[in-house]
Amino acid sequence: MPHADYVIAILLLLVGLYGMLARSNLVWKLIAMSFLQVAVIVFFVALAAKSGAGPPITGKEATPLARDYVNPLPHALMLTAIVVGVSTTGLGLALLLRIHRAYDTLEEAELLRRMRE
Amino acid sequence: MTAHLPILIVVLPLAGAVLAPVVGLVSERVLRGLTLGVLLLAQLSALAALGVALEGGPWRYELGGWAPPWGIEYVVDPLGGGMAVLVSFMALVTAIHAARRLGGATGFATGVHHALYLLLTAGLLGIVVTGDAFNLYVFLEMSALGAYALLAGGGDRAAVAVFRYLLLGTIAAAFYLLGIGHLYAVTGTLNLADLAARLPAADPGVVATALALIVVGLAIKIAIFPLHGWLPDAYTYAPTAMVSFVASVVSKVGAYVLLRFLFFVIEAPGATGRALDLLAAAAAIGIVAASVMAVAQDDLRRMLAYSSVAQMGYIVLGLGLGNATALTGALLHVVNHAVLKACLFMAAGNLLLQTGTARLAGCAGIARRLPLTMAAFAIAALSMIGLPPAGGFFSKWYLILGALEQGATLYVAAILAGSLLTAVYLFRVLERAYFRSPEQAATPPPPSVASLAARAGEAPRSMLLPVLLLALVVLGLGVFNQALVESVLRPALAGMGR
Numbered sequence: 001m002p003h004a005d006y007v008i009a010i011l012l013l014l015v016g017l018y019g020m021l022a023r024s025n026l027v028w029k030l031i032a033m034s035f036l037q038v039a040v041i042v043f044f045v046a047l048a049a050k051s052g053a054g055p056p057i058t059g060k061e062a063t064p065l066a067r068d069y070v071n072p073l074p075h076a077l078m079l080t081a082i083v084v085g086v087s088t089t090g091l092g093l094a095l096l097l098r099i100h101r102a103y104d105t106l107e108e109a110e111l112l113r114r115m116r117e
Numbered sequence: 118m119t120a121h122l123p124i125l126i127v128v129l130p131l132a133g134a135v136l137a138p139v140v141g142l143v144s145e146r147v148l149r150g151l152t153l154g155v156l157l158l159a160q161l162s163a164l165a166a167l168g169v170a171l172e173g174g175p176w177r178y179e180l181g182g183w184a185p186p187w188g189i190e191y192v193v194d195p196l197g198g199g200m201a202v203l204v205s206f207m208a209l210v211t212a213i214h215a216a217r218r219l220g221g222a223t224g225f226a227t228g229v230h231h232a233l234y235l236l237l238t239a240g241l242l243g244i245v246v247t248g249d250a251f252n253l254y255v256f257l258e259m260s261a262l263g264a265y266a267l268l269a270g271g272g273d274r275a276a277v278a279v280f281r282y283l284l285l286g287t288i289a290a291a292f293y294l295l296g297i298g299h300l301y302a303v304t305g306t307l308n309l310a311d312l313a314a315r316l317p318a319a320d321p322g323v324v325a326t327a328l329a330l331i332v333v334g335l336a337i338k339i340a341i342f343p344l345h346g347w348l349p350d351a352y353t354y355a356p357t358a359m360v361s362f363v364a365s366v367v368s369k370v371g372a373y374v375l376l377r378f379l380f381f382v383i384e385a386p387g388a389t390g391r392a393l394d395l396l397a398a399a400a401a402i403g404i405v406a407a408s409v410m411a412v413a414q415d416d417l418r419r420m421l422a423y424s425s426v427a428q429m430g431y432i433v434l435g436l437g438l439g440n441a442t443a444l445t446g447a448l449l450h451v452v453n454h455a456v457l458k459a460c461l462f463m464a465a466g467n468l469l470l471q472t473g474t475a476r477l478a479g480c481a482g483i484a485r486r487l488p489l490t491m492a493a494f495a496i497a498a499l500s501m502i503g504l505p506p507a508g509g510f511f512s513k514w515y516l517i518l519g520a521l522e523q524g525a526t527l528y529v530a531a532i533l534a535g536s537l538l539t540a541v542y543l544f545r546v547l548e549r550a551y552f553r554s555p556e557q558a559a560t561p562p563p564p565s566v567a568s569l570a571a572r573a574g575e576a577p578r579s580m581l582l583p584v585l586l587l588a589l590v591v592l593g594l595g596v597f598n599q600a601l602v603e604s605v606l607r608p609a610l611a612g613m614g615r
Contacts, residue, residue, distance in 0.1 A: 013291075020284055033284055036291050043295060047302050074301070077251050081294065084258045088287050091265055095280045102273035115274060 005046035012039035026099065026106040030092045037085040041078045048074040122166045123178040123191040126201055127243045129155045129162070130208075134235035141228020148224075149216050152231045156212055159242060160205040166246075167198035171608060177248070185248070186308035192248035196381075196448075196609035200245035200373050203455055207366045208238040214463050214583040215358035230270070237263030237362075241370045250297045250307045250382075253374065254290065257338075260370070261286045264363050268355035278350035285337055285347045292334030299327035300383075313382050325388035331378055332392050339371040341396070341433050342403025345426045349410075352422035357466030360418070364425045365459035369451045372432050376447070379436060380613045397437025401531035404430035408538035412545075417465045417475040420542055421458070427535055428454045428501065434528060435516050441610060443519025448606050450512035453594055457497040457509060460587035464494040467576035467584060480546055481553040487575050491550050493588035498543040500591045503536045508594030511602075 012035050019032025048071040056069040100106055103114045133155035140148045170176050175194035179185065193201070212219075212234065219230040240260025247253050265286070269279040297307070303319040306312055316324055333344075340348040352360050379389060404427050411423035432454070435447025467490045468483065469475045484491040500507030513532060520528040575581050594601065 013295075017288070020288065026280065029284055033287050036288065040291050040294050040298070044298055047298060074298075080251075080255055084255065084290075087262055088258070088283065091262060092280065092283050095265075095269060095276050095283065098269075098273065098276045099280065102276070111277065115277065 003046075005042065005049065009039050009043040009046060012036070012042060024108045026096055026108065026111070030089065030096065033092065034085065034089060037081070037088075041081060041085075044074040044078050044081070047071070119165070121178070122162045122169075123176055123193045123246055124180065125162045126159050126166065126193075126205070126246055127191075127239055129159045130235045130239035130242065134232040134239060137232035137235060138225055138228035141224045141226075141231065143224070145224060145227055148228055148231055152212050152216075152219075152235060153209065155235065156205060156209040156238065159238070160202070160209055163198065163201035163205045163242070166193040167195070167202050167605075169193070170195050170198045171604065186306045186311040189247070189249040189252050190308065191246045192310070193246055194609070195605055195611075196373070196377070197245045199605050199609055200370065200451075201242055203452060204238070204241045204245060204366050204370065207362065207455055207459055208234075208241075210583045210587060211358065211362040211365075211459065211463075214361070214466075214580050215356075216579055217577065218356060218358045230267070233263045233266045234359075234362075236260075237267065237367075241366060244370050245373060248309050250300065250309055250312065252307075253309075254294050254297060257293065257374070258290055260367065261290065261338075264367055267359040268351055268363060270359065271355040274350070275354035275356075278347070278354050282347040282351045285344075289334040289337035292330045292337075296327040296330030296334065299323050299330065309377070309382050313384065316382070317384050321385060321388070324383060324385045328378075328383050328385055328388050328392055331383075332375070332396070335371055335375045335378075336396070336399075339368050339375065339429055339433065340426055341399055342406055342426060342430060343399065345403070345407070348426060349419055349422045352425065353416060353419045357418065357462055357469060360422075361459045361462035361466065364421070364462055365455045368425065368429055369432075369455050372429065372436070372447075372451060375433070376436055376444075380439075380444070393437045393439045395437075396433050397439075397525075397528065400430040400433035400437055401528050403427065404434065404531050404535035405538070408535050408542070412538055412542045414542075415477045417468070417477060417480070417546065418462075420477075420546075421461055421465060424501070424539065424542065425458060427539070428458065431513070431516060431532065431535070434532070435519065438516075438519045438523050438525065438528065440519050440522050441613070442515055442522055444610050444613060445602060445606050446512050446515030446517075446519055448609065449508070449515060449598065449602065452601070453500060453508040453512050453591070456587055456590050456594060457500045457507075460493055460497040460584055460591060461501070463580070463584045463587065464490050464497070467580055470580070471574070471576055477545060477549060480549040482550070484550040489575055489581060490584055493584045494550075495547055496588040497591050498547060500595065502540045502543060506595040507591055508598060509591075511595060511598040 016032045016036030016039055020029050023029055023032060050070055053068055053070045056072040058064040096106060103111055105111050133151055136151060137148060140151050166176055170193045175192050178191040180189045219234060237260050240256045240263060243256030244253055265279050265283050269276050300312055301307055303323045304312055304315040306315060337344045352364060407423045407426035411420050414420040414423060432447045432450050435443045465475060471487060472479055500509035503509045503513040517529050517532055
């Protein structure tokens with residue numbers, strides 16, 4: 001299948017967005033958020049790919065050609081994006097911990113009911 | 118040192134953030150000195166860099182000596198430099214106001230609070246000085262993480278509200294990053310100036326997709342109607358000292374990024390025009406709808422939160438109209454609203470601290486007990502309504518002129534209707550504060566609050582002076598608005614506009 005990598009990125013994106021909107025459990029929402037972030041990472045890695053290219057480590061040839069190597073820049077960017085993703089997920093989990101301690105539930109409907117009391 | 122001013126604007130608060138938890142273990146007094154010190158130095162660096170940019174054009178600074186477009190560059194132009202001055206000034210004033218509230222149970226916890234605040238500030242300053250689209254994303258998320266953590270400090274309800282903010286903020290950031298990915302795919306560059314040069318030759322379909330992703334992402338971050346769902350709860354339950362900063366500058370920096378991409382980076386004939394029309398329409402509806410919601414609130418903080426959505430609508434309407442006059446009005450409102458909304462939220466915070474309630478009913482006769490705080494509140498309120506000589510009048514004036522230039526009478530109507538509604542909800546506060554005596558209050562305060570209410574009089578000096586200073590700045594922005602427009606805003610826009 002051509003461009004299977006982009007199709008996977010789009011599917012992950014849709015699964016993530018759907019989960020964040022439709023799931024009623026806050027932990028599921030956070031997991032769906034990770035799907036969304038991974039979708040972006042897959043998209044960038046797919047951008048960097050070239051058929052028949054190897055890892056971007058030069059030195060053997062006298063004149064290295066760009067077509068022989070995958071683009072390393074999107075990979076470097078995504079390393080940073082992964083760090084950002086870990087931080088947001090960590091903060092999200094910390095918030096969930098506090099919400100659970102205070103209201104003893106992570107189901108959205110139940111949570112809203114207990115907040116009104 | 119002066120050769121490195123653009124990077125110092127960001128590095129100083131960042132270094133402060135790293136040091137703060139350790140310094141917190143030693144002494145809280147030193148910690149406060151550290152925070153105020155780095156913010157003051159960042160403010161001076163921003164002022165100096167802006168001065169250079171106004172005299173000799175944009176100051177381009179290559180990080181680590183790598184020439185752009187390969188390396189990351191920081192660019193202090195009149196627009197970014199002006200925003201840096203605004204952000205660092207508001208950060209400094211808020212830090213003074215919040216110094217007593219940025220505390221934790223232990224010295225280390227207090228240090229972490231300061232570190233988060235400095236991280237948030239460093240992120241915002243990074244956004245306005247960076248010349249690199251991905252670097253901007255990193256700063257966007259850095260400031261967002263700082264904002265989430267600080268806003269969550271307001272109790273259990275705040276945690277729930279901030280969790281929703283975190284989910285939507287992450288969707289927004291993912292959209293922005295996908296948009297940047299599309300731009301990189303067709304140009305092979307992430308440098309904003311380089312992008313601007315290469316995009317006209319790129320595939321218009323991809324550029325339009327990127328524009329849509331970036332605009333929607335930023336619209337969520339700025340909380341443009343109807344994407345503002347996360348904002349009212351987050352602003353209501355969070356500590357008011359932090360809300361005053363977030364409401365004042367975080368949303369403004371988002372508007373700056375939108376302005377930067379729509380007018381300085383992405384040139385997509387047709388697509389840009391449609392995006393601007395859509396933004397203007399959403400903003401105009403938002404001005405009226407959010408103002409109506411603000412009228413319906415009986416909690417001062419929630420009222421100010423809805424009013425923030427409405428006032429951001431004015432800024433986005435200015436961007437959407439897109440001619441030079443409207444853009445001037447939008448930028449002027451960025452400055453005016455940043456100062457006046459911080460003043461209003463700080464005054465509300467002082468009120469809450471001294472009376473134990475932020476309900477409108479609790480405001481009855483409050484002007485007699487907190488005359489200075491309420492005077493500042495009144496000045497900022499008049500500015501937001503748009504009465505001269507306060508600054509808010511002039512930004513709305515430019516916006517109306519811009520709308521008339523476009524022949525958009527409906528938008529003029531929305532601006533005026535918004536101003537009238539603003540007058541309605543703010544006079545509800547002022548009328549209670551100045552013309553009713555506490556005995557006439559609709560509901561007596563609950564007993565737990567009554568003990569607090571005994572704490573009559575003004576808030577401590579460190580919380581009162583920043584409010585008064587901001588009220589003076591609100592007036593100053595009105596009196597000197599011509600000078601501000603001529604000397605900073607016109608060079609910042611540099612003939613931009615459709």
